Amino acid sequence: MAALQKSIDKRNALIEATIELVNNDGFHATPMSKIAKMANVSPATIYLYFDNKQDLVNITYIEVKSRYTAYAFETYRETMSVEEGFEVIWKRIADFKLKEVADAMFLAQCDNTPMIDEPSRREGIKHLQPLLDLWARGKAEGIIKPISDYLLYAYSINPLSFLMLVENRGAIKIGPQELEEAFQAAWSSIKINR
Amino acid sequence: MAALQKSIDKRNALIEATIELVNNDGFHATPMSKIAKMANVSPATIYLYFDNKQDLVNITYIEVKSRYTAYAFETYRETMSVEEGFEVIWKRIADFKLKEVADAMFLAQCDNTPMIDEPSRREGIKHLQPLLDLWARGKAEGIIKPISDYLLYAYSINPLSFLMLVENRGAIKIGPQELEEAFQAAWSSIKINR
Amino acid sequence: MAALQKSIDKRNALIEATIELVNNDGFHATPMSKIAKMANVSPATIYLYFDNKQDLVNITYIEVKSRYTAYAFETYRETMSVEEGFEVIWKRIADFKLKEVADAMFLAQCDNTPMIDEPSRREGIKHLQPLLDLWARGKAEGIIKPISDYLLYAYSINPLSFLMLVENRGAIKIGPQELEEAFQAAWSSIKINR
Amino acid sequence: MAALQKSIDKRNALIEATIELVNNDGFHATPMSKIAKMANVSPATIYLYFDNKQDLVNITYIEVKSRYTAYAFETYRETMSVEEGFEVIWKRIADFKLKEVADAMFLAQCDNTPMIDEPSRREGIKHLQPLLDLWARGKAEGIIKPISDYLLYAYSINPLSFLMLVENRGAIKIGPQELEEAFQAAWSSIKINR
DNA sequence: GATGAATGAGTTTTCATTCAT
DNA sequence: CATGAATGAAAACTCATTCAT
Incomplete structure (x- = not known):
């Protein structure tokens, strides 16, 4: 030591x-x-x-991405139903993006910019697996639309990044009501309508 | 000359x-x-x-943003129904983001980065008005959810940026089928379920 | 024409x-x-x-220097006595330095700086001849100290440049009284005390 | 270290x-x-x-000005008579201007040019106080003309700058004799004739 | 392990001068 | 004669990185 x-x-x-x-x-x-x-x-x-500046930012990226996913899945259990599991994860992610503003902003910049090198980018993606598994289960059970995971992510998770951004630029305030509306929009965009 | x-x-x-x-x-x-x-x-x-580098990039941003909105609304007419109008606009935006890749990538970087100054950012937002008007009409007619325009944008339009990005990084291919799925996801996230 | x-x-x-x-x-x-x-x-x-920037400034220098000496000697006549002649010239020079501020400042800068090339500098000096002639006469008549013309210039004429400068920087105001004092100081520093 | x-x-x-x-x-x-x-x-x-080029030249100016005044007053004592004190200071200044040519030329350029900023200019002036005190004493004792300090400086000190300049341009040589003549000219221009 | 001074390579920007019209 | 666009060369300044201590 x-x-x-x-x-x-x-x-x-x-x-x-x-x-x-x-x-x-x-x-x-x-x-x-x-x-x-x-x-x-x-x-x-x-x-x-x-090693150098690029290494510093790569490692920072991976570290922040880890915090993000760790937070996202902390309360999720695989024994939960698909609906419940999704809600639990979604709300943790929303929490993270709205409370850990610095981390979330940093990730948004990394993800939309050529500042991170490819290996680190790939490394950062790995940790989303539990969500992908949940979606696989949901598809199998006929609850989640049988479409690409990227589409599911684009419509159910990614909008939170945009909302975080505009809230941070002062355009809106995301309170409990807006959050509930957002969740409903997310869920309705990926669940199968019966 | x-x-x-x-x-x-x-x-x-x-x-x-x-x-x-x-x-x-x-x-x-x-x-x-x-x-x-x-x-x-x-x-x-x-x-x-x-004037200088910042001016160059600000002006480039405003110009690209103009192209984007010009393209988005080119075939839209205010006489269209809310459903039709939204579909027309959405598909033009999708088209732009998937075909005018360079422009779309540039906007994504500008919008998620501190590289553009505030006045230019505000200038760039102006031109979305027709979409906001359409949504206002949709809300009045009970077709669109009565939620913040930012929420509507986050769920119906912004996902296209994410899809454009991952397609460009080679993760997926957005074909006609995926596009239709995406549109359905977009529409179902903002329309009122009856 | x-x-x-x-x-x-x-x-x-x-x-x-x-x-x-x-x-x-x-x-x-x-x-x-x-x-x-x-x-x-x-x-x-x-x-x-x-021809180029250096030529422009050289020619400007020569031109301003000409204006300066032309003004200095305009009312002087060789028939005047040494005392009268000196007073006439001195007061014209004082006039010029205090009224043609831009010209005088420009000359001060040229004369204390490596911005003018040597040939132009020499060219600019030429026109002081009438003053040198007057001093020669004064020395011959036992009125002016038999010392180098440069010393005479340093003590009787050059101080005006300094006074012009500090007046322009706002430190003092040179009115008729100060001017008379200055002239007395100039004269007493070059005339022979009997 | x-x-x-x-x-x-x-x-x-x-x-x-x-x-x-x-x-x-x-x-x-x-x-x-x-x-x-x-x-x-x-x-x-x-x-x-x-900090930058301007800062470098400002600081150089202040430093050279300090050397100048430090040298000027090094052998002067307030217990000296006005005549003696003036002679001591004047000769030190003459010494400095004729021996520390680089410093003297630099000051001449700074003082006749917009290259130094105002705060530094003011800072540079401060250190002449002992000379001003001496003159005040001389005026009180009826030895020095009761005129502005700027006039006294213009006629007794500033000519040395001009002489230094022309000597440096090769026009004259200031030997012991010329120096004595210069001193006499300086003194006679500021002392009261009885 | 930790540092602050030092720097080579590179950045944005300026400017005297030219040239096609 | 007069021009405004264009530029090569050089300016001030910055910064990732190293190195002696």
Whole structure:
């Protein structure tokens, strides 16, 4: 514990600084020196923890994506029904996007920008598996439309990113009512109408 | 007349080069010199047409956004029914996002990034009015859910951006069938179920 | 008169613009395009009248220096006594420096800066001859100290440049009284005390 | 301790390089790259010590002005008589202007040019106080003419700048004799004739 | 492990000058 | 004679990265 003395605190401070600065200014408008300053370390110290700037942002991306999925699935159990499971996951994701604003903004920027390299992008996607499994089950049970997972994601999950964004730009306020409306819209777009 | 008037061709070449390079590398990773080279002009020439890099990208954004909305509403008529009107607009938007890939990618990056300044962002939003009017009519007629326009946009229009993106990254192919499915998902998420 | 149609007006406008802009910003901080704009001509037009930027400023210098000496000696006559002659010249010079502020500031900058090339500098000095002649006469008559003309200039004429400068920077106001004091100081520093 | 502290040597080398190059070419004709080269550092290094080019020249100005006044008053004591004090200060100033040519030329350029910003200009003036005090004493004692300090400066001190300049341009040589003549001219222009 | 000084390579932007009309 | 568009060359400045300590 004393041997590999690389302080996890410094590493984390660097990651959090990266998120905040990239959110405010964009990746390439964020100098390493500024990240170092906000994390209260020397610029040179960054290179003890990360190979280079690209590596720093890649790793930050993977880490934030992990937090996102960990949060999303924390209360979900595979024993839940499809409806219940979807609602549980959806509401956790909504929670995350509306409360962990910095993380959510960061992901939105990474996902719509060439700033992350392909391997990291792929790495980040992995963790959504439980949702895909749930949808597979739902399709098998005739509850979820038998369409591409990407379509399901586009219509049931991705809109939350847009709502998070416009809320953050001050255009709307997402309260409990809007959230319920959003959930109904999400659910009705992927469930099979009987 | 061809040589000594500030040529609209050069201006346009610069805008197209900006779109392509920003799509590939991101705003700040795109040097003015590269834009100039791709547009076959000297770097100094850019400054005859645009005040600075920020101005260039702002104007490019507004121009692309205009093309987008112009395309979206070209075949729509206010005399159409709500259902028909929405379908017409939606399909034009889908068309644009799937065919005018460069433009669509550029808008996605601008909209999820701090690269555009606020005034330009606001300028870009203006042109969606016909869709908002249609929705207002739909709400009055009891056809469209009486929820915030942002929610309607999030669920019926914005998913197309996500689909465009994943198609471009090679994850899926959006054919006629997927498009129809997408439209059904969009419509079912905003129409009132009777 | 119609043949060599180079308009003297344009040439003069360019020279006046040069004086004003160089006074405000310095030679190298004054772009040709700005000079052209202030003179209401195209940048290319400057090159019809002057070889290049250095030539423009050299010629401007010589022209302003000529105005200065022409003004200085306009009312002086060689028939005047040494005392009278000096007073007449000194007061004309003072007049010029305090009233033709732009010209005087321009000369101060040229004379204390490497912006003028040597040939033009020498050319500009030529026209002071009548003053040197007067001093020679004064020395011969035992009225003026038998010291270098440069010393005489340094103590009797050059202080006016300093006074002009500080008045222009708002530090003092040179009224009739100060002027008389200045003249007495000038005269007492070069005349022989008996 | 030599290598990793921001080295005062580098800062000083930059200041000296600035003086020399500005003297030769003028402020705006002196590129940062040339200053860096002469100081044997990278252009980027300049920005570790100075905010920008204007800051570099402002600070150089203040520093040179300080050297000037420090030198001027080094041997002066307030216990000296007015005559003696003035002679001491005057000769130190003459010494400085004729020996520290680079510094003196630099000040002449700064003082006759818009290259220094107003705050720095004011900062540079501060240090002349002992001379002003001496003059106040001289006026009280009926030894010095009761005229503006600017006039006293214009006639007793400023001529040295002109003499330094023309000597440097090779027009004259200021030897001991000329210096004595100059001093007499200076003194006779400000002392009260009895 | 941690640092701050240092820098080479690159960025945006400017500008004196030219040239086709 | 006059022009405005165009540009190559160079300016100020930045920044990811390294290195001696």
